[in-house]
Amino acid sequence: MTDPVWLTIGEAADLIRARKLSPVEYTQALLDRTAALNPRLNAFIRVTGDIIAFSPPLIAEKKHFEDIVSILGDALKRAA
Numbered sequence: 001m002t003d004p005v006w007l008t009i010g011e012a013a014d015l016i017r018a019r020k021l022s023p024v025e026y027t028q029a030l031l032d033r034t035a036a037l038n039p040r041l042n043a044f045i046r047v048t049g050d051i052i053a054f055s056p057p058l059i060a061e062k063k064h065f066e067d068i069v070s071i072l073g074d075a076l077k078r079a080a
Helices: 009-015 023-041 052-060 063-080
Strands: none
Touching: 009 023
């Protein structure tokens, strides 16, 4: 399979529907690529892989409840 960051959104959606690509893996790949390029591009003020980014794909997989709780806990600790 092609690196997920090079997929169009339609291709990614098709692979996710076919269960050949996890929505969590896809989100993580995009966040990793953004974090890698942002120091050079300065396109974002802050890049985080927190609950805001991961909630929809984690919920879509419905098997990562513990991950949701852990990520939310980490986000709350950072905010405090």
